[in-house]
Amino acid sequence: xxxxxxxxAFDPWQEITRHQAGQPALAGKFGATAVxxxxxxxFNQGDAVQAMTLEHYAPMTQKHLERVAHEAQARWPVEDVLxxxxxxxxxxxxxxxxxxxxxxxxxxxxxxxxxxxxxxxxRAPFWKQELTPRGRRxxxxxxx
Amino acid sequence: xxxxxxxxAFDPWQEITRHQAGQPALAGKFGATAVxxxxxxxFNQGDAVQAMTLEHYAPMTQKHLERVAHEAQARWPVEDVLxxxxxxxxxxxxxxxxxxxxxxxxxxxxxxxxxxxxxxxxRAPFWKQELTPRGRRxxxxxxx
Amino acid sequence: xxxxVRYFASIREKLGKEQDTIDSKGITCAADAWNRSAGIxxxxxxxxxxxxxxxxxxxPVRDGDEVAFFPPVTGGTR
Amino acid sequence: xxxxVRYFASIREKLGKEQDTIDSKGITCAADAWNRSAGIxxxxxxxxxxxxxxxxxxxPVRDGDEVAFFPPVTGGTR
Numbered sequence: 304x305x306x307x308x309x310x311x312a313f314d315p316w317q318e319i320t321r322h323q324a325g326q327p328a329l330a331g332k333f334g335a336t337a338v339x340x341x342x343x344x345x346f347n348q349g350d351a352v353q354a355m356t357l358e359h360y361a362p363m364t365q366k367h368l369e370r371v372a373h374e375a376q377a378r379w380p381v382e383d384v385l386x387x388x389x390x391x392x393x394x395x396x397x398x399x400x401x402x403x404x405x406x407x408x409x410x411x412x413x414x415x416x417x418x419x420x421x422x423x424x425x426r427a428p429f430w431k432q433e434l435t436p437r438g439r440r441x442x443x444x445x446x447x
Numbered sequence: 448x449x450x451x452x453x454x455x456a457f458d459p460w461q462e463i464t465r466h467q468a469g470q471p472a473l474a475g476k477f478g479a480t481a482v483x484x485x486x487x488x489x490f491n492q493g494d495a496v497q498a499m500t501l502e503h504y505a506p507m508t509q510k511h512l513e514r515v516a517h518e519a520q521a522r523w524p525v526e527d528v529l530x531x532x533x534x535x536x537x538x539x540x541x542x543x544x545x546x547x548x549x550x551x552x553x554x555x556x557x558x559x560x561x562x563x564x565x566x567x568x569x570r571a572p573f574w575k576q577e578l579t580p581r582g583r584r585x586x587x588x589x590x591x
Numbered sequence: 592x593x594x595x596v597r598y599f600a601s602i603r604e605k606l607g608k609e610q611d612t613i614d615s616k617g618i619t620c621a622a623d624a625w626n627r628s629a630g631i632x633x634x635x636x637x638x639x640x641x642x643x644x645x646x647x648x649x650x651p652v653r654d655g656d657e658v659a660f661f662p663p664v665t666g667g668t669r
Numbered sequence: 670x671x672x673x674v675r676y677f678a679s680i681r682e683k684l685g686k687e688q689d690t691i692d693s694k695g696i697t698c699a700a701d702a703w704n705r706s707a708g709i710x711x712x713x714x715x716x717x718x719x720x721x722x723x724x725x726x727x728x729p730v731r732d733g734d735e736v737a738f739f740p741p742v743t744g745g746t747r
Contacts, residue, residue: 502599502600504597504599504640504643504659504661506643507640507643507644507659510643510644511643569664570645570664571664572599572640572659572661572664573664573665574599574600574601574661574662574664574665575665576600585600585601585662586665587601587662587663587665
């Protein structure tokens with residue numbers, strides 16, 4: 304299990320490659336990998352988005368991410384979990400979050416991946432401030 | 448939309464990176480990428496698996512994959528789909544299949560990704576023959 | 592005036608052939624093609640495709656069609 | 670004998686401070702800490718955390734605790 308909170312741009316596919324390469328004991332043991340990557344779009348609620356600042360409550364974020372990763376591993380038979388979340392200044396097309404789950408079977412991989420992203424989305428202490436042509440604005444409510 | 452049927456080992460994360468890089472119009476338009484990768488395990492039904500041969504009915508496979516990719520794009524608002532499936536001789540830890548879906552929102556990305564892998568699994572004309580210490584055997588029924 | 596018959600996986604091995612070309616005369620459905628080419632009864636779990644589309648054994652076939660027989664598929668991953 | 674109070678996002682901007690240290694005397698719950706530090710009524714949708722765990726405004730707090738107030742979270746992606 305690895306949790307990364309990053310203040311710089313990251314490539315989720317490279318991070319997954321690197322994580323998997325660092326887990327030789329996983330080789331041959333997993334049949335299923337489910338991944339979700341959230342990426343900053345260049346539009347939201349009718350406005351162009353030029354940039355976004357992601358503020359977070361660092362020690363609480365770390366604690367929350369560790370807890371949900373453990374919960375996922377307790378609820379489903381998964382072999383490994385990688386969670387990456389950006390904070391700070393982001394540009395459109397920057398990955399915001401990456402959840403990767405390795406499991407023997409695909410039902411567990413999908414269920415744990417979905418659980419993790421939903422928990423990150425609804426409970427992790429992050430706040431988005433968007434920069435649009437109309438200025439900066441806090442995103443306080445999001446439609447799914 | 449891209450469909451690849453490959454008779455050689457592939458790296459799903461590199462293929463996703465390459466596909467995304469080849470779609471500059473996608474940049475900034477998708478907020479969600481859901482990916483599933485199926486990988487050959489080194490054990491199945493109680494036996495060590497040393498290798499696997501994946502036979503397929505090539506023109507029917509191509510037709511089936513194109514159809515399910517179009518169906519997914521008709522059922523959910525997705526921006527792009529990448530489907531990759533190996534055939535021929537595989538070794539444990541080789542990726543077998545990769546499904547990647549780009550969409551504005553995560554519900555659509557997850558739903559389309561799950562639909563595609565389930566359709567590949569239950570309808571695409573592929574047959575597995577495993578090499579175990581007890582010899583070659585056709586995998587004719589799989590438990591989920 | 593012929594129909595192509597194809598076999599895959601375990602049934603290909605069992606019959607010892609992967610492809611057959613049969614005279615289409617007297618062949619009205621996929622099961623007829625099986626009976627003329629395979630020489631054993633059609634196993635109950637055998638899947639059938641006509642021109643690369645899943646079909647039932649009683650699906651009509653005609654000159655130029657490709658009929659395939661194969662066991663349950665095991666693609667993707669579990 | 671103090672309690673740390675932290676504010677995030679729009680409420681941090683509105684109050685013009687991100688952190689405050691208040692005397693713990695007379696403070697029995699998270700809402701008391703808000704009232705002493707913020708100086709305006711606690712908005713109804715404000716979320717509360719005590720020592721990095723989500724809590725209700727009436728959650729007891731004591732000397733040395735860290736109490737945080739913030740608007741609904743918008744992490745992850747939609």
